[in-house]
Amino acid sequence: AEYMREALTNPGQGYYTRRGGVGGDFVTAPEVSQLPGEVIGLWCLSEWMAAGRPAAMQLVELGPGTGALTDDILRVFKQLASLLSKCDLSIHLVEVSPKLSETQAQMLTGGKVQSNPEDEAAYMKGISKTGIPVYWYRGIQDVPQGYSFYIAHEFLDALPIHKFQRTEKGWREVLVDIDPEAPDQLRFVLSPSSTPATENFIQPEETRDHVEVCPEAGVLIQRLASRIEKDGGAALIADYGHDGTKTDTFRGFRNHKLHDVLKAPGTADLTADVDFSYLRKMAQGKIATLGPIKQREFLKNMGVDLRMQVLLQNSRDSATREQLLHSYDMLMNPKKMGDRFHFFALLPHHRLTPPHKEHNLQSKSPLPPVAGFGELLLK
Numbered sequence: 035a036e037y038m039r040e041a042l043t044n045p046g047q048g049y050y051t052r053r054g055g056v057g058g059d060f061v062t063a064p065e066v067s068q069l070p071g072e073v074i075g076l077w078c079l080s081e082w083m084a085a086g087r088p089a090a091m092q093l094v095e096l097g098p099g100t101g102a103l104t105d106d107i108l109r110v111f112k113q114l115a116s117l118l119s120k121c122d123l124s125i126h127l128v129e130v131s132p133k134l135s136e137t138q139a140q141m142l143t144g145g146k147v148q149s150n151p152e153d154e155a156a157y158m159k160g161i162s163k164t165g166i167p168v169y170w171y172r173g174i175q176d177v178p179q180g181y182s183f184y185i186a187h188e189f190l191d192a193l194p195i196h197k198f199q200r201t202e203k204g205w206r207e208v209l210v211d212i213d214p215e216a217p218d219q220l221r222f223v224l225s226p227s228s229t230p231a232t233e234n235f236i237q238p239e240e241t242r243d244h245v246e247v248c249p250e251a252g253v254l255i256q257r258l259a260s261r262i263e264k265d266g267g268a269a270l271i272a273d274y275g276h277d278g279t280k281t282d283t284f285r286g287f288r289n290h291k292l293h294d295v296l297k298a299p300g301t302a303d304l305t306a307d308v309d310f311s312y313l314r315k316m317a318q319g320k321i322a323t324l325g326p327i328k329q330r331e332f333l334k335n336m337g338v339d340l341r342m343q344v345l346l347q348n349s350r351d352s353a354t355r356e357q358l359l360h361s362y363d364m365l366m367n368p369k370k371m372g373d374r375f376h377f378f379a380l381l382p383h384h385r386l387t388p389p390h391k392e393h394n395l396q397s398k399s400p401l402p403p404v405a406g407f408g409e410l411l412l413k
């Protein structure tokens with residue numbers, strides 16, 4: 035975990051802090067198409083309406099990359115401005131990379147930002163092209179409390195994981211060591227005895243022989259759960275992952291190709307699949323969870339096919355149409371992002387279950403379903 039953290043976010047040499055990464059070594063859904071951002075924007079609005087249109091709403095994005103996703107969400111908010119006219123809207127971005135925060139500032143505000151504002155919690159602030167205040171923070175703990183939507187798209191897979199191997203002597207942690215035969219190379223070794231992480235993170239009922247655990251993701255989910263329980267709102271997590279079934283998923287990418295994770299640390303993206311079953315456990319029943327549901331199902335349930343038809347009808351030339359069809363295939367094809375990426379939501383319990391059963395019996399209007407997690411029915 036320490037190795038992965040240093041390789042990705044070391045202030046001087048970390049992959050994200052130094053290089054930025056997005057686009058050059060890997061490509062993400064918001065970079066491929068405007069559809070995920072538009073759909074996520076609609077999802078937030080639908081939940082905001084179901085909550086009775088609270089007077090203020092924070093959109094919080096964790097690890098925003100180039101800022102493309104928030105930019106697409108803001109376009110939806112602008113198109114539906116009449117709906118949001120009485121809502122005090124603000125954008126809050128959690129980003130460790132100075133390089134990427136500059137890219138985000140350019141994308142969202144045209145570069146008109148103020149660094150080190152007097153508001154100490156935020157390290158930068160500006161106004162979006164659509165007139166909404168935007169703030170940047172280093173961690174979720176700095177983001178103000180309040181009714182919020184938390185979006186984490188390909189964020190949790192970049193958080194450091196511990197790796198454990200079952201041996202005849204019990205569980206051992208996988209560590210990174212300097213190879214004594216070749217001092218300029220690194221190698222994996224097993225801890226000679228059990229480590230504190232082994233004691234804390236391996237469940238007695240574990241049946242796999244190799245396990246990856248991301249405690250930072252667990253802490254993040256606990257923080258989000260407390261905030262959502264107290265202030266309302268929701269979190270939407272989109273990432274590749276599994277439900278507590280996979281084993282060794284730690285890998286590196288450089289120039290869109292697999293890269294040895296131990297070679298030239300800081301020059302390649304390192305990633306591990308998200309364990310959604312662990313996230314559910316970390317929510318500790320404080321809030322409700324929905325999913326994981328495959329990306330292609332979530333997008334279909336959100337009406338992406340209708341949106342695609344409109345985009346195709348409005349496109350003027352065949353090159354644009356081809357580009358639209360190509361990106362749709364990347365997002366929806368089960369062999370591409372369609373089956374590999376999943377959506378997972380955190381919501382207050384009362385969003386799914388009315389607080390009093392009696393109220394449920396008497397209430398004439400049942401709770402509207404949470405968009406995206408059930409089939410879309412057009413009336």
Ligand SMILES: C[S@@+](CC[C@H](N)C(=O)[O-])C[C@H]1O[C@@H](n2cnc3c(N)ncnc32)[C@H](O)[C@@H]1O
Nearest residue numbers: 050062097098099128129130131134187188192
């Ligand atoms: C894989 S990129 C995803 C970018 C974007 N969400 C997308 O899907 O295109 C991961 C993002 O998280 C940021 N990041 C990584 N570790 C972080 C951390 N510990 N705290 C805050 N941001 C982090 C990176 O700088 C980058 O913006």
